[in-house]
């Protein structure tokens with residue numbers, strides 16, 4: 499089978515992941531262009547732009563039997579594979595042709611976790627060493643991979659991730675009977691956490707922000723609190739939402755624990771869609787609104803100072819679908835409002851619907867200069883008055899929802915890096 503044909507199958511089979519001889523590779527690129535397969539290239543959001551990523555599998559063979567997965571061992575599908583060198587050559591040819599600037603590489607599990615991880619790692623190593631590729635590489639870590647294999651992945655990747663798929667052992671067993679939450683997935687995330695920690699400290703040491711002191715570290719706390727996002731290895735995970743009957747509370751409790759204890763950089767949520775030929779082909783789809791509410795709640799945990807128990811779950815542990823969780827929380831807590839924007843603390847401002855972390859920073863800076871006089875000033879600083887007005891006062895008076903210029907809709911940008 500030609501390289502382009504194999505790649506098109508593997509790109510298709512990688513679609514359920516969230517994110518993203520020269521002559522053979524060159525011919526494959528021509529075919530990719532001819533078949534307009536470049537439209538399958540995944541454009542991942544990054545700060546300030548997007549990266550065209552080749553998001554693919556090394557092989558769609560797998561020994562596991564996940565109930566939702568179209569390439570599980572029990573599924574009847576055409577199996578294709580690339581060797582690490584084939585994949586590296588093809589990627590470089592696509593990169594040189596201007597089709598892609600980054601790679602998101604995953605794989606079905608062949609034989610065992612470490613054998614598969616070695617193939618993934620070898621591909622990235624070839625790209626970095628033989629082909630001198632310096633761009634973005636995201637490598638999937640196989641559940642149960644050894645610390646050595648994870649460490650090797652971290653040498654070549656900008657991001658590594660392992661998919662949890664479900665929030666706990668009981669839920670995981672329903673959809674992925676061959677995987678073990680406690681003995682496989684959590685230890686893999688913990689190994690990733692240790693490596694991410696180590697890389698951070700090394701980066702901070704190189705930057706002069708921490709210094710070795712005996713067996714410990716001397717840290718400049720002032721500098722650390724104002725640090726931008728560190729430009730080093732990060733880790734992510736993904737949940738299939740709605741496949742295992744789990745609640746939003748279960749998912750967000752697990753996510754919050756991983757942020758605290760496992761240096762998790764981001765969690766991704768993917769609403770379950772049944773796929774023909776899988777054991778869950780007749781199960782109902784999950785609403786994408788639920789997926790969106792989970793992302794919004796995740797932002798509240800990471801950037802707004804919310805704790806999981808504060809989130810507005812119903813009696814079944816689900817977030818409301820008809821409004822975003824920050825607005826739902828504000829409506830449930832009238833005792834906190836209205837908030838006077840010229841004197842409120844940062845934490846209070848962050849609780850107001852229509853005011854995000856960046857806007858809070860601008861408000862605090864403008865307040866020092868006495869530059870907040872009117873609703874138009876609030877709008878200019880980024881406050882979305884249509885949402886915020888019922889919850890704030892300005893110099894002791896209610897604020898009009900109307901401003902003289904059109905307001906943008908509130909949007910949340912997902913970041914890759």
Ligand code: SF4
Nearest residue numbers: 560562564567570606
């Ligand atoms: S481990 Fe499960 S989800 Fe991953 S490729 Fe294999 S069957 Fe699919």
